[in-house]
Amino acid sequence: MSNAGVETLPKKEVNILKGHEGAVLAARFNSNGEYCLSCGKDRTIRLWNPHRGIPIKTYKSHGREVRDVHVSPDNSKIISCGGDRQIFYWDVASGRVIRKFRGHDSEVNAVKFNEYASAVVSAGYDRSVRAWDCRSQSTEPIQIISTFSDSVMSVCLTKTEIIAGSVDGTVRTFDIRMGREISDNLWQPVNCISLSNDGNCILASCLDSGIRLLDRSSGEVLQEYRGHICKAFKMDCCLTNTDAHVTGGSEDGLIYFWDLVDASVVSSFRAHSSVVTSVSYHPKDSCMITSSVDGTIKVWKT
Amino acid sequence: MDVDEEDFVFYGTPIEREEDITTRKKKAVAEASGQLRSVVPWKQEVRDEEGRRRFHGAFTGGYSAGYYNTVGSKEGWTPQSFTSSRKNRAEIKRQDIMNFLDDDEKEELDNRSLATSTQFDTFGFTAAELARQQVEKETKKRPSAIPGPIPDELIVPATESIGVKLLLKMGWRRGRSIKDSSATLLKDKEARKNFVASSADNKSAKSADSELVENDTEACSYSPTDDGGIPKSTPVYVINPKQDLHGLGYDPYKHAPEFRERKRARMLGTKETNPQKPFSVGDGLFGFKSGRIAPGFGIGALEDLDVEDEDVYAPGYDFEEFQIKEIEEPSRPMIENVKLLGNKESGFLSGFKPASNSDYQLERYGPPDIPKNFVPRHKFTAPLDVGNKLSGAMPPEVPPPEDNSLRLLIDGMATLVARCGLLFEDLSRQKNQSNPLFSFLFGGNGQDYYERKLWEERQKHKDRNTLQLNEQKFQSAEKMTAENRGRILGEKPLERSLKNSATSSSSADNVNLQFHLSDTFTTPISFSGPAEVVKPFQEDPAKQERFEQFLKEKYHGGLRSKDVGGSSKMSEASRARERLEFEAAAEAMEKGKRVSENKDPSRLFGDVLPTTGLQFTSGVLEQVKIGKEELVKESKLPKREEYPWRPSSLLCKRFDLTDPYMGKPPPPPRPRSKMDALILMPDPVAAAVVEHQMMPVGNQSSSLQAGTGDKAEGFVTEDIKVDAENIERPVDLYKAIFSDDSDAEDENNNPAVPGEDPEEKMEVANKTLNRLIAGDFLESLGKELGLEVPPDVPYPENRDRGMPSGKDSKIAYKGGKDMEQRVNDRSSDSAGGGNLMVSEMRQTGHEGMIHWIGRSNPETSNPANGRKMAEAGILERSGDENIEPAATKEEKKTKSATHQHNNSGSDSSEDERSRKRSHHRRRRSYSDSESSDSSDDSRRRSRSEGKRKRSSREKSSSRRHSKHHKHRHRTSSKRNSHYGSDKEHRKAKDRSRYKD
Structure with a gap:
């Protein structure tokens, strides 16, 4: 099974x-x-067509570096955040900022739309996760979650939950439906979290150069993926579209693929000359984009 | 005269005669020059420069303006005809200032603006501009054949500049150079060449045009159409010939002119300037300190450079050096390479000379010189990892020494050294220098055996290590395959309950797990090793045995009885001494293993614990610590905790979910620290106690119903509660702060207490003291956590006689059956009140209160308790609310005398207590004490009333009073809830505004 999967890796x-x-x-x-x-x-x-390799549009308004960006499910809106402590809500077509959400006390690390693009959840260096309203004119946060004890690096949303990973070593799940918070302490600074496609597991990249697969129902660490270097930078990791492999970048510019189950490095190759900051996997096809500090984004296919 | 005039030739314009000037004007001029100063001020007239009198005086017409003080003119004033702007918007004439200006003013205005005279228009620009304007005007007037604006090139100024005119007069003809022709021709060619080769970086916008022009000039130098005529024979750009390999017209420094300077500096061939230190452009602009800023962008001029602006991604090398490199740069070394090649193969290329010194040099370094006496071996004082590094070959087998004890000692020593490294050997060598038993360490008896044994032990140790590693691997693999794989594949786990119980239990699980883990990873042999081997108390076998037992317990934990090895025969003091001795010995042994380990907590704990009965020594800590090396990662198992969390209703709405807390009070805030948890978290023990407490109340009521009418009965229940209190610390702390008021007061009001003996007094005094200390601690803690410390928990305070329920029961004994009914009534009432209060508290969202309420909620079944709590709640929340009606305040004043009397009537111990109480009150804030005082007083009054006259009438009145109290509480709570709902309502309104 794994062999068959390896061939289809981009x-x-x-x-x-x-x-x-x-x-x-x-x-x-x-x-x-x-x-x-x-x-x-x-x-x-920047908005690109990665399959044809052409830039489409550039959105400029941020005052400092942009750290995260997310597009709404209907492709009409973009949300972005960055070092200027603001969250920008863009209109894709016109390229104009519809709204700016201010309130974070320091840099905003990650931002995501919810399912209906009606709310936005952001995670910041100010140890808080904030939810913002896209529907109303209000620029005040709907809710501020400040149970973290260190910078919140990454946030994921499901239909009913907000999941956020923090440098304090915890992955916290805020279940809106149940009204409870589940904190899974991994004891290592969590750099990035990513949901599996079936929604049962969380992939948490830690700063001890280990990616951990967390069972959401029990909070157990199912597997740990090692081999790459991740010690200082905010770097992404994700599962492939089939959930068969785990992929992630390394600080030396390599891309790693691990087998999900036995955690063996299935493949690793040099993709960039510098730190691989982000990996994103195509939702359906075997296609992946990686971005790096060297200023390039590369599109990978089988 | 006439004839004369005919003969004369007149030059210039004649000066006007003075007579010609109108007297009026003369006067004005004279006035302006100040000649008429002789006239007294009131006779002077104000005139304009024309000499007209404009100002007629304030009473004779004021200032005259216009045409005889009219707006119009001599012809009359015709108002502007009204034109509707609706239809002909385009025709609306803009009002201009020129419309309102007089002629002279217009002239003035014109004079102010500068205009070039066409006369001095040397280059014809102005003329061209004018011509262009003219043409534009014309095209506007009549339709042109060419639509749109006419290109500039077609428009030629009609006039010639004065320079051209002059040149023409001097004999110059169009199309000719001004210079003499031969020289011009030559120079022209040169210039052209240069121009072609010139670098684009100095090209001005004009040069593009001039290039064309010049080409024209060159092509047909005598063409009469050449109007640009004057050849610019020495263009400026020749100074900087083009030397780079950029395309024509490409300016690499177009947007970064600061680099041009830099390049020029380099082009000058300043080899002496240090190439390692390129002057940073950034230095001048921003003054970066680190210089490691992200490439390509700076920050705003008004922003400071922060840490985050630095390029965290920058690798070790310098970016600036990078940027300077230009495209043509690599070509040079390439050429040189070719040259070198040519050199090697066939001498030199034609036209080339060998460079005297090439800057292309590869520095090569030879290998370092190794000193002659260098020994390529490293020496370590102590091996880092003994287990993995087996030194040397195996020593020959040596028969063990005859002395059994020596053999044991050597065996043990070897085991230890193998386990802990040579450091241990060194240590023991130092320690036992004089000890003849350890002579084998100094090359004495049994050294061979020791070496052999050591080697064996090391071998064993290594085996074990590898075994452990294997085991570890195996375990992780197994862990994966068994159940987790199923989970990965999306299968449902089999009937597995979530670990969502209290945190304490989960942490206990955690510890347990660690314990198991450590158990699997540490072999018991290794622990029993030191205990068996080192026998520091060999001279005393019994003692040694005890020591071993001690060690065993120390390392293994578990319950142990203190009666070991006949130590029961010893006295307490000697036992303690021995224990200390053991500790010291154990410590010495431990030192070899962990040199820089501070005293472990379990041992400290053991020291503190009284040595009576069974003792629990936690071996877990110890084992975990020892297993640390292996368990660095494994011990950090993920820990799951669960808390209530309230999503805001809007968030729920946006996520299209129903609010789980809809209409519910907010969840209790999370404890923010361990200390907080210690005090506030509901732990199983406390819960049990609460249950326990509920029982006595039931007992009480049952006893009442049975109608035993015995005081002892009441005290039995009290005893139970005392026990409960002993166990339950946290609530006691709260009570300690806040409840002494009430119970002291209760004592005040109940002088007829049975069993008032000095022992009890002592106890009470101690307790109060403890409470004061605890109160201080809690207050400071609360401050530190930013948590409002809730007021008095009306904890069932039964130990002292002042417990209201006790009182009630006493009354019941006297009053008979009907009182029983009353008690029940009250209990239900007050329970209701308490609940109301709880809900009120929640609605006000008072932080810190909630825990407390939640804790004491079960206790509200206690009647007096409920009431007190309600009171406390009111006290707590109202500095301003003035729940006390004015009437009761009045009453209080009148009754204060009796109250005083009451106090004085009490005994000395009560005095002391009251002093303490007042001291405690002083610590409170003023307003707080005010309100609490007042309510206290009212309560006290009611009690004293009830106490003074014990007739049933009075009782009923007191009941009424208490009911009044309750009523008050209820109304207040209702009011509060009303407030709360009001607030909710407002909030909802606010929210609805946000909704789309």
């Missing part, structure tokens, strides 16, 4: 998306995988 470089000046901090597919968004140190957000 290891061939198809396109290089160049345009960012300086480091690219995040690259994300949109919900159907046709387009991708990237953001970087040059304070811009």
